[in-house]
Amino acid sequence: xxxxxxxxxxxxxxxxxxxxxxxxxxxxxxxxxxxxxxxxxxxxxxxxxxxxxxxxxxxxxxxxxxxxxxxxxxxxxxxxxxxxxxxxxxxxxxxxxxxxxxxxxxxxxxxxxxxxxxxxxxxxxxxxxxxxxxxxxxxxxxxxxxxxxxxxxxxxxxxxxxxxxxxxxxxxxxxxxxxxxxxxxxxxxxxxxxxxxxxxxxxxxxxxxxxxxxxxxxxxxxxxxxxxxxxxxxxxxxxxxxxxxxxxxxxxxxxxxxxxxxxxxxxxxxxxxxxxxxxxxxxxxxxxxxxxxxxxxxxxxxxxxxxxxxxxxxxx
Numbered sequence: 001x002x003x004x005x006x007x008x009x010x011x012x013x014x015x016x017x018x019x020x021x022x023x024x025x026x027x028x029x030x031x032x033x034x035x036x037x038x039x040x041x042x043x044x045x046x047x048x049x050x051x052x053x054x055x056x057x058x059x060x061x062x063x064x065x066x067x068x069x070x071x072x073x074x075x076x077x078x079x080x081x082x083x084x085x086x087x088x089x090x091x092x093x094x095x096x097x098x099x100x101x102x103x104x105x106x107x108x109x110x111x112x113x114x115x116x117x118x119x120x121x122x123x124x125x126x127x128x129x130x131x132x133x134x135x136x137x138x139x140x141x142x143x144x145x146x147x148x149x150x151x152x153x154x155x156x157x158x159x160x161x162x163x164x165x166x167x168x169x170x171x172x173x174x175x176x177x178x179x180x181x182x183x184x185x186x187x188x189x190x191x192x193x194x195x196x197x198x199x200x201x202x203x204x205x206x207x208x209x210x211x212x213x214x215x216x217x218x219x220x221x222x223x224x225x226x227x228x229x230x231x232x233x234x235x236x237x238x239x240x241x242x243x244x245x246x247x248x249x250x251x252x253x254x255x256x257x258x259x260x261x262x263x264x265x266x267x268x269x270x271x272x273x274x275x276x277x278x279x280x281x282x283x284x285x286x287x288x289x290x291x292x293x294x295x296x297x298x299x300x301x302x303x304x305x306x307x308x309x310x311x312x313x314x315x316x
Contacts, residue, residue: 006080006109007087010101012137013117014094014126018147018174020048022117023091027055035059039085043071043093061085068096077106087112097136113142120146120153120173127161135249138165147174159185164315165249168214193218197279200226205245206313209258212282212295219295220284227308230274231259232267236289239267243278243297245313255312261289264299277303 011019023040027033035057040050043065052060061083065071080088088109092101102111116137118126123146127134138144144162155173162171162183171183189211190204200208205226212219228243236242244259262280270276280297287296 004108006085006106007112008090008105008109009087009112010090010092010098010114011117012092012094012098012114012141014119014122014130014133015044016046016122017094017119018117018145019044019091020046020050022115022145023089024048024050024054027060027089030056033057036086037061037083039063039080039083039088041065041076041079041088041090043068043091043096068093068100071101071104073104073106076104076109080106094133094137097133098140099136114140116141116144116169118144118146120149120158124157124161132254134161135165135254138162138169139249141166141169143170143172145172145174149173149175151175151177155183155185159183159187163187167211193222196223198222198224200224202227202308202310203313206247206258206315209244209247209260209313210315212260216284216293216295219282221282223279223281223300224297225277225279227275227277227305228259229257229307229311230270230272230276231257232270232272239263239265240289241267241270242289243276246311247313247315249315260295260297261287262297262299264302266299266302270302275305275307277301277305 011023013019027038033056036059038060040060040062042062045064050062052058052062063079090101092098146158159171162169167187172180173183174180189207191198191200191208205228208224208226228245231242231244241262241264242259243262244257246255247258248255262278278297278299279301280299283296283298284293285296286293
């Protein structure tokens with residue numbers, strides 16, 4: 001039998017970031033809550049407490065997870081089954097990695113929405129001292145809400161931090177007077193995606209790679225030129241190799257090689273760790289290397305070169 005799909009709404013952020021207040025108001029809103037049987041997992045208890053009597057339908061069941069060891073697939077499935085839950089809301093602990101919850105989710109649980117909430121007064125300090133945890137929370141979220149924001153505050157530092165991690169999520173500023181505004185700061189790419197040849201500077205490869213992966217259709221059929229380091233493997237199909245860069249998102253511990261598949265008849269002349277200038281046409285299509293659709297580059301010109309001054313690419 002097909003596993004029943006259970007929608008999961010996940011709210012992340014750090015202590016006193018406004019998660020409890022946001023969830024409280026959401027469950028009081030009849031546009032979201034019409035009395036569905038709801039399992040509310042509370043993984044972090046702050047100063048605010050839930051007023052369950054004001055929840056529409058009085059059908060919200062709270063389960064407090066005091067220790068991450070309790071967050072097992074078996075426990076999550078049992079808690080949802082006991083109340084015949086129709087959906088799950090999660091107030092997540094800011095010190096826990098989001099992927100820990102993803103790995104614990106039972107079959108059929110599906111993330112419907114992931115929202116990051118932050119106190120604008122403390123967010124910049126968290127980013128300075130706990131950068132890896134900020135990256136973890138922002139990498140997959142659909143919306144970032146900065147609350148307790150003053151209309152006279154400079155929005156650019158917040159915008160840059162979010163856009164350095166994700167170009168897809170919405171950014172909202174919630175002001176002290178109760179009003180809100182979406183982020184309207186234009187953030188153009190540092191290269192022209194409509195040029196005959198998209199020329200990418202060394203410092204901008206990380207932005208190119210992320211934008212291709214997030215907006216593949218936009219690059220289908222385009223020609224690109226960039227400097228990259230090669231990776232070869234006997235398991236690759238004939239006349240293929242991978243070209244990319246090592247990319248650092250937040251710190252040295254998360255440096256990852258990110259490359260794209262290249263088709264070229266001279267692929268047997270390329271060695272591991274060779275640096276090249278690559279000019280190639282991009283086709284978005286299925287490849288066994290990716291296991292899905294992805295950018296497959298057909299080389300137009302390959303020229304060996306020296307490594308750049310900064311061999312690790314970043315988003316800044």
